[in-house]
Amino acid sequence: MPKRSILHMFDPMPNNSPFDINMALDAGFDVLMPYSNVKLENVHHLTQDIIFSRGPSGAKKTAIFIGGRDIGLAIDMLQACKPAMVPPFEVSVFADPSGAFTTAAALVACVEKVLKKHHGKTLDNCKALVYGGTGPVGIATGVIASLHGANTTLIDHLSVDSANDTAKQYNRLFDAHLKGAAARTDAEKAALIEDADIVFCTAKAGIKVLNSLVLSQAKQLKVAGDVNAVPPPGIEGIGFNDFATHIENATQSEKALAVGALAIGNIKYKLQHELLKSLLDTDTPLYLDFRDAFNKARTLFNYE
Amino acid sequence: MEKPFILHMLTTAKNLSPFDVNMAMDAGWISAIPYINVEPSEVRGLVQDAIFSRSPKGLLRTAIFIGGRETKQAMDMLKMAKNSMVPPFEVSVFADPSGAFTTAAGMVAAVEKELMDKFDTTLEGKNILALGGTGPVGQAATVIAAQAGAKVRLIGRQLDKAERIAELCSEEFGDGKISVTAGADADKAEYIQTADVIFATGAAGIELLSSDLIAKAPQLKVAADVNAVPPSGIAGLDAFDNGKPLPGSISGAVGLGALAIGNIKYQAQSRLLKKMLESDQPLYLHFEHAFEVAREFIKSTNY
Numbered sequence: 001m002p003k004r005s006i007l008h009m010f011d012p013m014p015n016n017s018p019f020d021i022n023m024a025l026d027a028g029f030d031v032l033m034p035y036s037n038v039k040l041e042n043v044h045h046l047t048q049d050i051i052f053s054r055g056p057s058g059a060k061k062t063a064i065f066i067g068g069r070d071i072g073l074a075i076d077m078l079q080a081c082k083p084a085m086v087p088p089f090e091v092s093v094f095a096d097p098s099g100a101f102t103t104a105a106a107l108v109a110c111v112e113k114v115l116k117k118h119h120g121k122t123l124d125n126c127k128a129l130v131y132g133g134t135g136p137v138g139i140a141t142g143v144i145a146s147l148h149g150a151n152t153t154l155i156d157h158l159s160v161d162s163a164n165d166t167a168k169q170y171n172r173l174f175d176a177h178l179k180g181a182a183a184r185t186d187a188e189k190a191a192l193i194e195d196a197d198i199v200f201c202t203a204k205a206g207i208k209v210l211n212s213l214v215l216s217q218a219k220q221l222k223v224a225g226d227v228n229a230v231p232p233p234g235i236e237g238i239g240f241n242d243f244a245t246h247i248e249n250a251t252q253s254e255k256a257l258a259v260g261a262l263a264i265g266n267i268k269y270k271l272q273h274e275l276l277k278s279l280l281d282t283d284t285p286l287y288l289d290f291r292d293a294f295n296k297a298r299t300l301f302n303y304e
Numbered sequence: 305m306e307k308p309f310i311l312h313m314l315t316t317a318k319n320l321s322p323f324d325v326n327m328a329m330d331a332g333w334i335s336a337i338p339y340i341n342v343e344p345s346e347v348r349g350l351v352q353d354a355i356f357s358r359s360p361k362g363l364l365r366t367a368i369f370i371g372g373r374e375t376k377q378a379m380d381m382l383k384m385a386k387n388s389m390v391p392p393f394e395v396s397v398f399a400d401p402s403g404a405f406t407t408a409a410g411m412v413a414a415v416e417k418e419l420m421d422k423f424d425t426t427l428e429g430k431n432i433l434a435l436g437g438t439g440p441v442g443q444a445a446t447v448i449a450a451q452a453g454a455k456v457r458l459i460g461r462q463l464d465k466a467e468r469i470a471e472l473c474s475e476e477f478g479d480g481k482i483s484v485t486a487g488a489d490a491d492k493a494e495y496i497q498t499a500d501v502i503f504a505t506g507a508a509g510i511e512l513l514s515s516d517l518i519a520k521a522p523q524l525k526v527a528a529d530v531n532a533v534p535p536s537g538i539a540g541l542d543a544f545d546n547g548k549p550l551p552g553s554i555s556g557a558v559g560l561g562a563l564a565i566g567n568i569k570y571q572a573q574s575r576l577l578k579k580m581l582e583s584d585q586p587l588y589l590h591f592e593h594a595f596e597v598a599r600e601f602i603k604s605t606n607y
Contacts, residue, residue, distance in 0.1 A: 014341050015342065015346075016337070016339070018353040018357070019353040019354065020357075021312065021335075022310060022358050022362075025307070026357075031335075032337060034337060265356075
C-alpha cells in the first residue's frame, strides 16, 4: 500500500484553525494531525520525530504546517524546524499563522497588480501606509511592501510607541525599512494620507478606519486595498468585490482605485491552496513563509 | 475529485470522547478533527473559520459536532453555531454531549416499544419517574418523554437542584410547551405508587430503585436503566435485559438494561452522523432528532 500523505499541524494556540484544516484536506493531504499548545522549544524534537519514522521516500509525503496568531513566533518556529532536519530525512514546512501570510501576500500582490496595470508603477519608492499595521496581517503586509521598495509606515490606532517597536522588531528580523506612526483621530489619519500612494487596510473586521472625510484629504492616492470582509468595509465607499474600481470618496485623487476584501480573499484562497499542494508535489523540501507566499501570489497574476 | 468529508469536533472537555470519534469515522466521515477545551465564546470564530474556506457545495461535505458534558452548554453552543452561519456559507451541526442525547433517545424509544408490545399503550399520559434525573441523560430523557406526552417527575437527591433542572427542561429545552415536575429522592416511596415508567439515569454503581420499592409499585410497566457498570441502578435488572420481566414486580413490569438501550443509542448516533453526510441542506441536530431516528430504527427492525 502506498504511504498516505500526512500534514503535522503545529499550533501554539489551544486549537488549530478550522479554516486551515479545510484548506489542507482540500489540497490533497490524506491525514491531518493537530498539535496544540506547541512551544518554540518543542519544535526541534517534534520535527525529528516526524522525519525519522517514514524513510526518505515517506518524508516526501510528510509536511509540517505552522499556525497560531503570532507571526514572529511562527517565523521562529519555521526557523527552528530547519536545523532539526537530517538530510535526506527532511520534510517541507509552511508557516501561515491565522492565514496572515497568505492574506498579506494576496493583498500586496493585488495592489501591485493594479498599480502596474493602471498607473504603470511598481511598489518601488511608493509611499505606503498600513492601517492596522501592528496586527499579524498588517505586519506581514508591511514587511512585503518594504522589501519590494515601498516607503512603508505601520500605523497603530492607539500608540506610536507600539508602532515604532513593531517596526524596529521586524526591520531587524527581515532587513526591512519600516517606520511607525499612530493615527488616533481623523485629523491624524488625514495628515498621514495626504501624500500616500498606497493604503493597505488590515484593521479589525467591521471597523470603518478611513471615512470619506479622511479619504478626501489624499492628494496622490493610487491604490487602496482592504482585507476586512465584514460590513462596514474599512475604507468607506469601497465594495467587497472591487478590483481596480474608482474610489469616489478620494475626491482629490482622481485615479485612486480600490481592491476589496473578497477580491483579495479569492487570491488568498488560491494561494494557500497552491502552497499546500506544493508541499506534496515538491522533490526538494520547501520552507515557506510570507515572502514565498508573495512570490507565488505574483505568479497567480502571471508575473515572473 | 470530490472534497473529503470533514467533521470538526468541538468539546469543552480536555479530550474528545473516543466513542464519538469511532462513531464519526464509521459513519463515513473521512477526517475527524478535534478542538478541545473550547470556550462557548470561541464557537463563533471556529464556525466562521470553518465555513469560509469551502464553497457552499464543499460545505455540504463539512459539519460540526458538539460534545462536552453539559446539556445546557451544548444546546447554547448549538444555537451559537447556528447564529454564526452566513448563508449560503453554512454547515450542519450535531450536539450530543457525552452521548447523552442519543442515549436518552435510545432509552425513551425502547421504553415506548415495550409499552406498545407488552401493554398495548403509548407514552401519552404515563407517569414517569426520572431517577438521578439531574444529569445530562436524565435531562434529555425527561424532555423527550414529556414532548411525547408523558407526565415526568425529575428526581434528585437535592430537591432544590431537581426543581431548578425541571424548570430548565420545561422552559429552555421544552420551549415552555412541556411541564416537568420535580421530587426529592427521599420521597420515591410515595411517587412509586403511581409510577408507570422508571428511568434510572444516575451515576454508575448507585442503586436508585431497590427491590423493596419495586414490590411497592402497583402500576409499574417498564423500568429502564442506562448504567452498564454493576451494580445496576435498578435492583434485579441485568444490563442485557431487553423486555424481560422485572424480578419482584407485582404489576408484571419489564426491564430494559444498558446494553439493550446502548444498541439503539448506537443506531441513533450513527444515523444522525450519516444524515449530515447525506443532507443537501444544513441540519441542526439535538435530542429531538435523536429520538426521531431512534423511533425510525425501532420501526425498521424486529429488534
